[in-house]
Amino acid sequence: MAIVGKHKLTTTERGYGWTWQKVRRVVLAREPLCRFCKEAGKMTVADEVDHIDGNSFNNERENLRPLCPPCHLKRTARDQAFGKHQWRPEWLRPSTIPLVIVCGAPASGKSTYAKEHAGPRDLVIDLDVIACSLSGQSLHGWDRAKWLTPAIRARNEMLGDISRPTARWPRAWLIVSEARADNRQWWADTMKPERIVVMETKPAECMARVRADTTRPRESTFEAIGKWWSAYERREGDEVVR
Ligand SMILES: [Zn+2]
Known part of the structure; x- marks a missing residue:
């Protein structure tokens, strides 16, 4: 789940580190094609691994799916509109107390x-x-x-x-x-x-x-x-x- 926009989260905040790189390689080796494209009848090589529930700390096998970059972008944009992980919620207002x-x-x-x-x-x-x-x-x-x-x-x-x-x-x-x-x-x-x-x-x-x-x-x-x-x-x- 790549986060785009001006307030980018750090990789640590999103739960991505060296262990993530290992997990990612295992998923792509097991399932090398983009799952969304495959469902739509297209064969596209997957390059990215997506967290289905939007929680980048949940690396359970069934929570991970390989996607191609365009499919991943589309899905991330949808997710952000939905607002799953709001480290910095846009709706926040100034504090009324010190x-x-x-x-x-x-x-x-x-x-x-x-x-x-x-x-x-x-x-x-x-x-x-x-x-x-x-x-x-x-x-x-x-x-x-x-x-x-x-x-x-x-x-x-x-x-x-x-x-x-x-x-x-x-x-x-x-x-x-x-x-x-x-x-x-x-x-x-x-x-x-x-x-x-x-x-x-x-x-x-x-x-x-x-x-x-x-x-x-x-x-x-x-x-x-x-x-x-x-x-x-x-x-x-x-x-x-x-
Ligand atoms: Zn795709």
């Missing part, structure tokens, strides 16, 4: 920062916490294939809540990874936060924390940390924490 957005790589200390600075009645919006409470699984080990879509939906509802005039929290804290400057700019323009804080915790330090924490999946988190740092750009106006 909002701080905390960004950074996995294990960079975003949640700890929010916890240390938030007041007792503040609202903290953290996808891991939401998924953990929805699924009953661990904070960092929840099954993304199953819980990502409902967790994002619940998070977006909370973001909707803080943009209503009826919002009563003294302050909200939103935790998102957002390595790219243009993506943080999108949040700045859309939600009008009072501050955006970026945790510039060095990759070695993040990785050491992951090693010390048995609840975090190691390889995928290391990979996500590397991806975050390779995509990271500073943005004027962000507050950097080192």
Whole structure:
């Protein structure tokens, strides 16, 4: 599922990494022709692998189908109109209460920062916490294939809540990874936060924390940390924490 448009998601956010490349090769070896074209009676070599349910973390065999690039594009455009995975929902409005957005790589200390600075009645919006409470699984080990879509939906509802005039929290804290400057700019323009804080915790330090924490999946988190740092750009106006 290629995402087009000006607010492109990073490959890590979409769940694509080196393991994905392996999965993709296996699918294409098993079924080399575009499934849509084949159904329409045409033989076209498939070049891409599509997630049927739109969840790029669900790599179950029956959720994957090979497509040619034109068919994939058509199907992705339809999906985006349908709005399955809204990391940055277009309908979001500025927050009516003071909002701080905390960004950074996995294990960079975003949640700890929010916890240390938030007041007792503040609202903290953290996808891991939401998924953990929805699924009953661990904070960092929840099954993304199953819980990502409902967790994002619940998070977006909370973001909707803080943009209503009826919002009563003294302050909200939103935790998102957002390595790219243009993506943080999108949040700045859309939600009008009072501050955006970026945790510039060095990759070695993040990785050491992951090693010390048995609840975090190691390889995928290391990979996500590397991806975050390779995509990271500073943005004027962000507050950097080192
Ligand atoms: Zn096709």
